[in-house]
Amino acid sequence: MAPRTTQILEAAARLIARRGVRGLRVEELAAEAGVSTGLIYYHFKDRTGILRHTLEFISDRAERYTTARDEGAAPPDPREELVETLLLELQDTPEVRENSAAWGELRASAVFDDALREDLARATQVWVQEVSALLGAVRPAAPAHALAEAAERLTAHLEGLSMRWLSGGLRIDRARDLMRGAIRAELAVLGAEGTEDAGAVE
Amino acid sequence: MAPRTTQILEAAARLIARRGVRGLRVEELAAEAGVSTGLIYYHFKDRTGILRHTLEFISDRAERYTTARDEGAAPPDPREELVETLLLELQDTPEVRENSAAWGELRASAVFDDALREDLARATQVWVQEVSALLGAVRPAAPAHALAEAAERLTAHLEGLSMRWLSGGLRIDRARDLMRGAIRAELAVLGAEGTEDAGAVE
């Protein structure tokens, strides 16, 4: 993909996170990207084209940064890794906030836009499977379908908490605590096999 | 509330569920409600006013149909009531779909619209407290803050599942199963006191 288009898509992602899909103005996008409106239409045909490409761009990027962070020193124990991975999405940093907001917008838009559904479903599935694998590392004795269910729950749960956070009804610390609690509860139900304890019941 | 305003708000809820907040056109709303645009502005000042009142309308209605179903024969045991209340929001009927879709839209809109945040937060809190009370009936021995946390998680979780359902990534039956699993997990963590067992682990 040409550098110019990437530059525009990055700006679009920033802007969608800041103003929402509905609040995205082509002229504002042009300014943010440092190009003209004409160029944007040259590359993306129309407003919908901008949106479609941006959403694709965002979901690709989310996959990348979730997987990326596997370089550091000692690989932490499985439970730590699970928790870290999930809490990664609940941080008040520009990057995470941007991706979460854009993701939420994407999800909400898909309710009314068939064109987005397929991409979204695929991206979700990748994410669920990754979490499922992490759960499996913590609870090796648990059956695959139970892991899959727990993963589907935890990721859906995360999205719910994320929306509450972004819409101002939940502070980030509280959201993180709640997510930790959810993980604890799921692991408890999955059984105490493996290396971990089931966590204290408060 | 005057019959005319109710009529408009019903139409607004229908339209938001069908087209999204983003797709709501005042003129279209007027047509749907069978009134003129002028009348809508007379009653609701501006577009944001329409949205705010619709949100209130929706959350009242949800409360009503959540609380309403307490007429039937024998009041079911507390756990049954908790499960039923939560699963009530995961049904593929026009009424529920409409309420859920509109609620999701308003939540998503609130991320970028300060005017909606306060109302939304209040409505959410009512809902959380209701669930908290139901949880308390199942687990009388659990401390209040643990109940509150579990309630906050379950409702956020429900919203997450609901969005996946509405955006086509999750079938309704599956969503209901996942929700049941989440309730089971939360109750397990809250302890086995009370009249209930903790449920089988699959």
Next chain:
DNA sequence: GTCTATAACGGGATAGAC
């Protein structure tokens, strides 16, 4: 490929009659 200038339009909002 990229820009500037502008056409074309959708839709929010208001005025004023009834």
Next chain:
DNA sequence: GTCTATCCCGTTATAGAC
């Protein structure tokens, strides 16, 4: 309270030069 008519602004989208 309710309607019709309309204004007008913000935005999308295009034309044409470079």
